[in-house]
Amino acid sequence: MAMGIINSTEDLRHPLFTTLAARRGAVAALPFIASNGAAGIVMGVAYKGLGLGFLPAVLFSLIVYSATAQAVILGMWSVPPPATAMVVACIVTNARYLLMGVHLRQLFAEVPLRKMLPTLFLLADASWLMTTADSERNGPDAGYLLGSSIPMAIGWIGGTALGYGLPLQPAGALSVAAALLPLAFIVTLLPTQWRGLETALPWSVAAVTAMLVTSLVGQSWAMLIGGSAGTLISFIRGDDV
Amino acid sequence: MSDWRILSTIAAVGAASYAMRVSGFLAAGALPNTGALRRLLRLAPGNMFIAFAAASCFEGGWPSLAGGLSSLTTMVVTKREWAALTAGFAAAAMAAAFRPG
Numbered sequence: 001m002a003m004g005i006i007n008s009t010e011d012l013r014h015p016l017f018t019t020l021a022a023r024r025g026a027v028a029a030l031p032f033i034a035s036n037g038a039a040g041i042v043m044g045v046a047y048k049g050l051g052l053g054f055l056p057a058v059l060f061s062l063i064v065y066s067a068t069a070q071a072v073i074l075g076m077w078s079v080p081p082p083a084t085a086m087v088v089a090c091i092v093t094n095a096r097y098l099l100m101g102v103h104l105r106q107l108f109a110e111v112p113l114r115k116m117l118p119t120l121f122l123l124a125d126a127s128w129l130m131t132t133a134d135s136e137r138n139g140p141d142a143g144y145l146l147g148s149s150i151p152m153a154i155g156w157i158g159g160t161a162l163g164y165g166l167p168l169q170p171a172g173a174l175s176v177a178a179a180l181l182p183l184a185f186i187v188t189l190l191p192t193q194w195r196g197l198e199t200a201l202p203w204s205v206a207a208v209t210a211m212l213v214t215s216l217v218g219q220s221w222a223m224l225i226g227g228s229a230g231t232l233i234s235f236i237r238g239d240d241v
Numbered sequence: 242m243s244d245w246r247i248l249s250t251i252a253a254v255g256a257a258s259y260a261m262r263v264s265g266f267l268a269a270g271a272l273p274n275t276g277a278l279r280r281l282l283r284l285a286p287g288n289m290f291i292a293f294a295a296a297s298c299f300e301g302g303w304p305s306l307a308g309g310l311s312s313l314t315t316m317v318v319t320k321r322e323w324a325a326l327t328a329g330f331a332a333a334a335m336a337a338a339f340r341p342g
Contacts, residue, residue, distance in 0.1 A: 064251065
């Protein structure tokens with residue numbers, strides 16, 4: 001039997017934002033302090049190489065807080081900075097957050113906006129994925145989203161500051177760990193989503209499409225387009241009916 | 242280059258980034274909560290997960306593929322995240338160390 005993200009209407013009537021779930025999310029995401037920290041160090045070193053000051057470098061990671069968007073913007077950097085083009089690039093690379101937001105609304109429809117809007121400032125791919133999986137195991141609780149997001153933000157912002165301030169060369173095991181952790185975390189969630197052989201075809205379509213998109217357009221669009229292709233196949237076949 | 246120009250660029254990009262994070266959430270409040278939309282959102286996460294994993298392996302090459310497969314296998318067998326992550330790192334590090342060229 002297929003398990004749903006929204007387990008029942010009961011979940012929607014009693015949305016939660018608990019400290020307990022926030023703590024559970026924070027503990028589960030602790031390794032991201034290291035991995036996001038390592039990636040942030042790389043970003044900090046790159047910002048220093050551009051000639052940015054320490055404060056603007058840290059503010060980039062604090063205010064924009066998107067590795068993909070920041071990496072794209074880094075490649076567009078010139079003097080003076082092309083602000084309009086950078087804003088457009090940020091919107092395009094972060095379009096996947098629209099889908100995540102729609103999904104989160106399904107889970108946390110009645111959680112007050114005064115709690116959700118600040119929490120969404122820290123929304124990241126990994127915290128969304130982890131929250132989705134946790135909501136299936138323990139029921140929807142927006143506290144988990146906040147809790148899992150905090151270590152990721154600490155790692156990314158702190159790593160940027162460290163990378164800028166220290167004479168580090170990101171290479172070897174550091175770069176391997178930084179590159180692998182998001183992937184490793186996501187694949188540990190896959191078993192919770194496997195619904196038997198009916199899953200094989202849509203997942204194959206999603207994977208192949210994602211790899212095609214990566215080779216043609218870039219990785220930032222791969223999850224959105226590949227995932228949508230697989231979802232469409234599942235939807236048309238009525239896999240969850 | 243003046244600091245205000247850099248800071249205003251950071252502020253503009255930051256505003257765009259936050260707008261993307263909240264827009265889907267806010268817009269969804271105005272969308273009909275129909276069965277079709279629910280089904281789509283219920284089916285989406287697994288497909289998103291596998292698309293993310295496939296793209297990451299494709300982009301990262303052999304170390305990412307070895308690490309990802311090792312993490313997945315360990316998770317299926319042990320159901321322990323820490324074991325899956327450790328196995329993934331070890332496999333990725335070995336694949337990176339022995340990568341030809």
